[in-house]
Amino acid sequence: MTLTLNATEDPTVLDENGNRIPVGAALVSPDAESATPKLWLQNLSLKYKTTGGERMLALDSIDLKVRAGEFLCIVGPSGCGKSTLLFLIAGLHEPTSGAVLMDGKKVIHTGTDRIMIFQEHGLFPWLTVEENVEFGLKMKGVEKKLRRERVREYLNLVHLGKFQKSYIHQLSGGMKQRVAIARALATEPDVLLMDEPFAALDAQTRDLLHDELERIWAETGRTIIFVTHNVREAVRLGDRVAVLTFRPGRLKREYLIDLPRPRHLEDTAVAGTARDILGDLREEINKSLAVEYQQ
């Protein structure tokens, strides 16, 4: 496990008008510098309006490069802005300052090249399981026969082939989460944004889906940004783990995970690395608890 600071000269990027914009030095993995990063978060900040009318800084100057095909995990205490970060990348929120670049182009809208799996799954209760999974494909204009095939393929992948005609409320929490995963995968996006997708699952299903996700990732070369509060899960899955600070959310530290794959949650190496990261995370969790108790 190593920690690298990007020591080369200030990187620059071309904006739409062809001007060079300098970017501040960031903690990045060595590979991220080679080509245009898949995703480049530049000095990203976001303020939320609170009910009182003032504005709360949720994310503060996040600088992050994600290389194509990378599996990046993000951990941080509850309320530090992990979901917010994914919303920004998905184009669902607009940053207060800074920008998200995808393949060198500024992200303005949502796009089917970046599909998110929401923390609260966000499935549509008025559609069947099958129609939910089909939704993104339909919006993309994929023709019906191909859609059907894809839906079947991905429902089988999450072991829900038999439930295609069910409505969402007829599924258990874990099953819903798996439908959400199938729905996101079916659109075959370049970048998958996963917001604590396995939090509601039992240990066996989660292990299974870890393996499946790793397999899909290896086979398709997707870029995955995976948010979790479980450090061990982050180490199990990620090429890199980024720790966020609590209020405002800043990048605290990044860890390159160079443990060989396949990994397992129970591996001692995984547990050992997780322990180091957990030390960092615990500091932030304590901060967040202190704030919560004050209120």
Next chain:
Amino acid sequence: MKPIARQVIFYGVIFGLWSLICKLHIWPPYVLPAPWAIVEALWAGFQDHSFPIAILASMRRMLIGYGISVVLGTFLGIVLASNRFFEQTVSGLLVSLQSLPSICWLPLAVLWFGLSENAILFVIVMGSLLSVTISMETGRKQMPKIYSMAGRNLGARKWNLFYHVLLPASMPYIVTGLKQGWAFAWRSLFAGEMIYVTLGLGQQLNAGRDLNDMNLVIAVMILIIAIGTTVDRLLFRTIEKRLQMKWGLLSAT
């Protein structure tokens, strides 16, 4: 015991008691007519086609008035929900206006439109427009944000987002509003129809009153109840049930 059996017994008992009281001749028939006399009046009304014609005329009016309410209300509701200024001004006004019984629009309708078809339609629209608008607006506002976020995330924009996500997501509210709107429109219809002589069930009621024909009055009342209930059961309850089944708002056990 099945609900149907209970209902049969219930109505049987009412019919029996009613017949019994009539047999005792406590009140004269023009105060309390006998049930069989009303059945006869109903029969006669259908025989000489006056009831079917009245029903058709009333339903036509109803469909036009209610149709206008639904189209206009849907549009207004969407506009209100998407505009901060309107939301803070017009919405409040609409809620206040809803406290006005639709019959209070009658004098205004007559002054504006005269004793005409349009006056009746106006009263129907005023009676039902508000509940459609308000429920549409509530539906759009109460709808959990996650649905529109998920829809946008999966590539739905503009019309697709509206048609495939926002509309179905607010459907439970919309159906409630449509149903309530229908009920209000139905009430307003008769308020309107009784203002002047025109074809329709309201006019039949008036005729019964003018002719001192209690049998006719009650027969028409029963018709109004029967049609209102049928539409509610067959149309709105069915839609509601299906929606609740899909969404899991009914318990499955």
